[in-house]
Amino acid sequence: QVRIAESGGDLVQPGGSLRLSCAASAIIFTFYDVAWYRQTPGKQRELVASSTSGGTTYQDSVKGRFTMSRDDAKNMVYLEMNSLNSEDTAVYYCNVKNRARPQYEYWGQGTLVTVSE
Numbered sequence: 001q002v003r004i005a006e007s008g009g010d011l012v013q014p015g016g017s018l019r020l021s022c023a024a025s026a027i028i029f030t031f032y033d034v035a036w037y038r039q040t041p042g043k044q045r046e047l048v049a050s051s052t053s054g055g056t057t058y059q060d061s062v063k064g065r066f067t068m069s070r071d072d073a074k075n076m077v078y079l080e081m082n083s084l085n086s087e088d089t090a091v092y093y094c095n096v097k098n099r100a101r102p103q104y105e106y107w108g109q110g111t112l113v114t115v116s117e
Helices: none
Strands: 003-007 018-025 032-039 046-052 055-058 066-071 076-081 090-098 105-107 111-115
Touching: 003 090, 018 032, 018 090, 018 111, 032 066, 032 076, 046 066, 046 076, 055 066
Parallel strands: none
Antiparallel strands: 003 018, 018 076, 032 046, 032 090, 046 055, 066 076, 090 105, 090 111
């Protein structure tokens, strides 16, 4: 059974940093594109960063502040977040999607990031 689990969410002050982790099990990670999304109450889930065969891309609002990385050997994905501000407050979700069979798409349960004094 495929399991996706995020961790690392916390309360952090403006200007601070956090590192989110995403662990995937029961899949061959190399065959999957991976992405981080976030969602706040009343808003649609938005794409923050994605890692595909074409490289890594970021939402404009996080460029230069967030860095996404992946370790396929460990089935892990990370999101390093710096210079956090209140607008980064959200539940962050990890998404994995099989490149050849996109119907095989999985989500984690999310991890809460709160940026506040």
